[in-house]
Amino acid sequence: MEAFIVKLQQSASCLHVQLLRFLKPRIVLQTPTPTMSAVPRPVCALILGLCLASLSAGLRIPPHDQVARVARFVAHQCDWASMATISSHRPVAGQPFSNVFSVSDGPPGSSSGVPFMYLTRMEISVQDLQVNPQASLSMSLAQTDYCRQEGFDPQSPLCAHIILSGSVLQVNGTEAQFAKKALFSRHPEMIDWPTDHNWFFAKFNITQVWVLDYFGGVKTVTPEEYFQAPPYRKHL
Numbered sequence: 001m002e003a004f005i006v007k008l009q010q011s012a013s014c015l016h017v018q019l020l021r022f023l024k025p026r027i028v029l030q031t032p033t034p035t036m037s038a039v040p041r042p043v044c045a046l047i048l049g050l051c052l053a054s055l056s057a058g059l060r061i062p063p064h065d066q067v068a069r070v071a072r073f074v075a076h077q078c079d080w081a082s083m084a085t086i087s088s089h090r091p092v093a094g095q096p097f098s099n100v101f102s103v104s105d106g107p108p109g110s111s112s113g114v115p116f117m118y119l120t121r122m123e124i125s126v127q128d129l130q131v132n133p134q135a136s137l138s139m140s141l142a143q144t145d146y147c148r149q150e151g152f153d154p155q156s157p158l159c160a161h162i163i164l165s166g167s168v169l170q171v172n173g174t175e176a177q178f179a180k181k182a183l184f185s186r187h188p189e190m191i192d193w194p195t196d197h198n199w200f201f202a203k204f205n206i207t208q209v210w211v212l213d214y215f216g217g218v219k220t221v222t223p224e225e226y227f228q229a230p231p232y233r234k235h236l
Contacts, residue, residue: 059146061160064214068221068229071211074162076111076231077146078103078139079186083168083204085128085135099125103139103204106178107185111231115139115164115204116171116179118190120197133167137204160213166206176201 059077062069080102087097103115115137119126129135140161141147142154152159171179179201184190193199209221 059141059144061141061146061213062231066229067211067213067219068209068225069231070160070213071162071209071221071226072111072113072229072231074139074141074160074211074213075105075113075115075164077141077144080139080143081115082138083125083135084138085125086132088128088131089124097125097128099123101125102183102187102190103137104182104186106182109232110182112178112182113227113231114206116182117168117202117204118179118183118187118193118199119168119202120199122197129168133169135166135168135204137164137166138162139164157212157214160211162212163210164204164206165208165210166204168202169205170200170202175203179203 062073064070080100082098083101084096084098087093087095089097101117101119103117105115106112121127121130138161140154140159142152142159142161146152147154147156147159150158154161183201190199206223206226209223209226211219211221213219
């Protein structure tokens with residue numbers, strides 16, 4: 001019920017903004033604030049419809065029983081991830097060490113399923129990977145508007161999140177070209193990062209996928225199931 005009220009409030013706000021835009025050419029100084037009666041009824045109906053459509057056009061997560069699709073969907077929606085490595089630095093050597101990294105599995109609307117990263121060996125977690133390339137990568141829809149709009153806490157299983165197990169590998173050739181397009185299209189600031197840091201493109205080589213998107217515990221997906229799943233197939 002609360003989520004429905006929030007959507008109504010957003011719709012009202014959207015309608016108010018659109019009315020101001022419509023009336024702006026007609027408003028002069030010392031004119032009262034525009035009201036619904038100042039606008040033709042068909043125009044009001046059209047603007048309201050557009051506002052409601054914009055609200056319903058938000059994220060549409062796949063059904064929770066289509067686990068592999070959910071995983072692909074989350075991976076493509078997320079722009080960053082928490083990556084846990086095994087630390088090689090004292091005084092926490094041998095212990096888990098989590099860090100934030102920008103990721104992309106492709107330009108918006110072009111999901112490959114492979115999380116790519118732009119790394120430098122100067123970075124502390126990358127130094128861990130040089131000793132042990134095994135890592136885990138966590139991504140959550142909590143970083144999008146979806147969970148907030150639905151009223152889901154980030155720790156709730158309804159706020160879909162995934163954990164990928166695998167290793168981090170440097171990529172070259174055509175794979176590096178795709179990684180560059182994938183990352184720079186979603187993280188344009190990277191283009192201007194210092195060249196003397198010797199940046200390189202890498203991918204997360206997935207060996208297992210863990211999905212939390214509903215009640216009943218964690219679900220697992222094999223890499224084969226994950227990569228075969230279409231993240232954007234239409235559903236009812």
